[in-house]
Amino acid sequence: MPWLCALALTGACKSKSETPAAPSANTLNVAGSWRGTATDSSGPGSITMQMTQSGTALSGTVSMSVTTVTGRGTLTGTVSGSTIRLTITIPAGGFDAPFAGCTATVSGDGQASASAISAAYTGTNSCSGAITKGELTVTKG
Numbered sequence: 001m002p003w004l005c006a007l008a009l010t011g012a013c014k015s016k017s018e019t020p021a022a023p024s025a026n027t028l029n030v031a032g033s034w035r036g037t038a039t040d041s042s043g044p045g046s047i048t049m050q051m052t053q054s055g056t057a058l059s060g061t062v063s064m065s066v067t068t069v070t071g072r073g074t075l076t077g078t079v080s081g082s083t084i085r086l087t088i089t090i091p092a093g094g095f096d097a098p099f100a101g102c103t104a105t106v107s108g109d110g111q112a113s114a115s116a117i118s119a120a121y122t123g124t125n126s127c128s129g130a131i132t133k134g135e136l137t138v139t140k141g
Contacts, residue, residue, distance in 0.1 A: 036138030102127035
């Protein structure tokens with residue numbers, strides 16, 4: 001048994017809690033390009049998202065256009081089974097003039113598949129206030 005003690009002293013023996021969890025075999029892959037519509041209290045518009053995925057964590061870039069104004073920012077989120085949670089942030093400078101000083105953040109939950117995402121969202125815009133009744137529907141490609 002001296003080899004067991006040597007392994008324990010060198011750290012080769014790790015408890016289950018020290019081992020990183022492997023991504024679930026049921027984790028849906030939503031990485032890629034997505035485009036579709038986003039409608040909220042600001043009006044109807046379009047949205048494009050470029051997502052990357054590491055396990056269940058999502059990140060990427062977003063471009064949202066409502067009427068004649070486009071905002072560009074980032075997204076973060078998670079996917080678990082078919083449930084997706086997204087947060088989209090448009091920083092100062094991310095909106096077209098004359099709204100370049102505005103910021104916006106929305107977040108919400110929805111359903112995802114390998115080819116479509118639909119989600120409800122709410123948030124705030126530093127120039128116009130609350131963003132309510134948000135619905136986005138995007139398809140991959």
